[in-house]
Amino acid sequence: MSWQLSPHIADILKKGAAFEGIRRDEALDLLALPLHGRETYALMQTADQMSRERFGSKGENHFHIGVNVAPCPLNCSFCSLTIKAGIFTQSMEFSEAQLLSWARQAEASGADALNLMTTGNFSFERLLEIGRLLGRSVTTTLVANTRDIDHKEGESLLAAGFVGAYHAVRLGEGRDTPFKPERRIQTIRVFKEVGLQWMNCVEPVGPEHRHEEIVDLMLLARTHGATYSGIMRRINFPGSPMSSHGMISELEMARMVAVSRLVMGDVPRAHCTHEPHSASLMAGANLFFPEVGASPRDGQPDTGKGRGQDFVRCHALQREMGWNPDLPSNCFAPGRQAGVR
Numbered sequence: 263m264s265w266q267l268s269p270h271i272a273d274i275l276k277k278g279a280a281f282e283g284i285r286r287d288e289a290l291d292l293l294a295l296p297l298h299g300r301e302t303y304a305l306m307q308t309a310d311q312m313s314r315e316r317f318g319s320k321g322e323n324h325f326h327i328g329v330n331v332a333p334c335p336l337n338c339s340f341c342s343l344t345i346k347a348g349i350f351t352q353s354m355e356f357s358e359a360q361l362l363s364w365a366r367q368a369e370a371s372g373a374d375a376l377n378l379m380t381t382g383n384f385s386f387e388r389l390l391e392i393g394r395l396l397g398r399s400v401t402t403t404l405v406a407n408t409r410d411i412d413h414k415e416g417e418s419l420l421a422a423g424f425v426g427a428y429h430a431v432r433l434g435e436g437r438d439t440p441f442k443p444e445r446r447i448q449t450i451r452v453f454k455e456v457g458l459q460w461m462n463c464v465e466p467v468g469p470e471h472r473h474e475e476i477v478d479l480m481l482l483a484r485t486h487g488a489t490y491s492g493i494m495r496r497i498n499f500p501g502s503p504m505s506s507h508g509m510i511s512e513l514e515m516a517r518m519v520a521v522s523r524l525v526m527g528d529v530p531r532a533h534c535t536h537e538p539h540s541a542s543l544m545a546g547a548n549l550f551f552p553e554v555g556a557s558p559r560d561g562q563p564d565t566g567k568g569r570g571q572d573f574v575r576c577h578a579l580q581r582e583m584g585w586n587p588d589l590p591s592n593c594f595a596p597g598r599q600a601g602v603r
């Protein structure tokens with residue numbers, strides 16, 4: 263076994279560590295590294311060092327609240343909230359009392375943001391009402407996660423108190439979903455143009471995805487200036503039509519988290535991974551999503567009673583890996599955390 267890194271890989275890591283952002287072909291070379299090899303660990307160490315340098319030791323936690331459960335007619339293949347999955351046959355919105363209780367619990371737990379997720383067929387007006395309600399009740403930053411929008415709707419989100427929106431061009435967009443990638447990108451442009459921050463993740467990664475399509479989405483996040491953009495793997499819910507493909511492991515996810523960190527260079531204010539796990543916390547990730555309510559990965563209507571992990575668990579994982587959830591968020595502070603950048 264060689265104890266040396268190949269000069270080519272060492273050069274890419276050096277360029278990455280300088281926050282220059284790496285090229286597509288360089289990212290592809292990193293993604294092809296053997297999983298248990300010395301170079302993969304050097305890659306993960308480089309990404310970890312970059313995040314600790316830029317984000318201090320802040321561990322971010324953005325609380326996912328799935329506002330409604332529905333048999334969504336848009337039928338994305340990786341989602342449990344679809345008609346074709348047959349898990350949820352009735353539409354249901356969590357009560358305002360429940361949403362308020364979750365939001366207050368998140369605020370008390372030091373959440374850095376509330377991510378309000380709706381299914382693709384949920385009323386946009388109702389999301390605005392919920393945003394206004396939570397905005398009056400808690401001080402935590404609001405982020406929307408909903409369908410494609412136009413400029414007028416983007417301005418409505420801002421007026422309702424949302425600071426940003428999560429939106430992804432998903433892997434297999436247009437193949438495993440009925441949406442056109444161009445329309446998703448148009449929505450991302452809308453966010454920028456109206457002054458909403460854009461949050462992203464390369465998702466939902468499965469073993470069937472080619473490295474080229476994964477890297478292209480990493481580059482999209484850098485090009486459009488995502489506040490964060492890490493990696494989420496696809497979870498095969500019971501009966502998922504994607505089950506035959508299997509799932510990637512946490513270690514494979516950590517390697518991708520690291521590549522994505524080098525691609526993002528100087529752009530992000532945090533680096534995410536989902537679902538919460540340790541390996542990516544030593545590969546550049548510092549942002550988790552504790553979750554309750556509806557989840558496209560779960561067969562339970564409230565993922566807080568299913569797969570979803572809570573603040574106690576997320577904080578514990580972060581502390582074990584040297585990330586401090588009690589520090590102020592870097593994602594939304596105007597001047598970012600003092601002493602960080």
Ligand code: SF4
Binds near residue numbers: 338342344380439558
């Ligand atoms: S991912 Fe969103 S739009 Fe697609 S089926 Fe699930 S809820 Fe509907």
